[in-house]
Amino acid sequence: MRAAVSSKTVDPGQFTLSSRSGSRGGIADIAAHWTKDNAELAERSDIVILSVRPAQFGDVRIDLRNKLAVSVMAGVTCAAIAEQTNAKRIVRAIPNAAAAIGRSFTPWFATADVTDSDKAVVQAFFAASGEAAEVPEESYINYCVGLTGSGAAFPALLVEAMVAEAVAQGLTREFGEKAARSVVCDASQLFAGGTGNTAAIVKEMIDYRGTTAAALQAMINHGFMEAVSAGLRAAAAKAATIAHGQNADAQADKNT
């Protein structure tokens, strides 16, 4: 939302925001209209963004017939949103935490009733905090919970794995962290923002047959690709359990 305002995609006065407690979180400074009444929010809005935790959605009473409903909730299906809100024009999107620095990649799916002009608004809104792209099937949204919704978690795990190995070799954690962050956070800038070709970087290193090739080959031989694949599929499976109403309470306190 902050990115949509700062990029002038949406005028702050066009937003109506609601929370039950009146809490304004980190966006209290934005000059939007605030309410604790979701019916008032719906009345004032043509587009309603559903951004409660999946386990909280069951308690949201709001009539969205003739509105565009945009959900960022992980795992809550278009069918469930339609049943509970009467909305027919529904978009599901999965932003990630990098939206805060304008670098989210946000996949979104639209139901058949969503118009081209709705889609243009959705694309502009999410592109304001990075990039956005429509997916052709709703099932891809569950998959994208792991693929993109994980934010900084996967690179943080890679840093932790490198630090653990450096410490095992006798280096201090502080030294290992500086070394691993330099590789994961800084060297990756060489292909950040769509610059550089990652497949070419890996191929060039393997073809060179040097020390990095030895490391890459050992990681691949020890199941690196399979581990990543298993992780992404586990996230999608977890998202599907929320979709089917299972384990929603356990999810309530967790991020995507």
Ligand SMILES: NC(=O)c1ccc[n+]([C@@H]2O[C@H](COP(=O)([O-])OP(=O)(O)OC[C@H]3O[C@@H](n4cnc5c(N)ncnc54)[C@H](OP(=O)(O)O)[C@@H]3O)[C@@H](O)[C@H]2O)c1
């Ligand atoms: N964080 C991410 O990176 C990320 C990425 C992709 C998707 N998501 C999705 O975004 C959603 C929100 O996540 P979050 O981390 O922002 O959760 P959060 O910090 O818990 O925020 C949820 C907000 O919803 C409000 N709320 C709950 N029930 C309400 C109701 N009935 N009516 C009005 N407001 C209500 C809460 O305020 P009150 O308690 O005062 O009502 C709170 O402000 C989740 O579904 C999550 O899956 C998050």
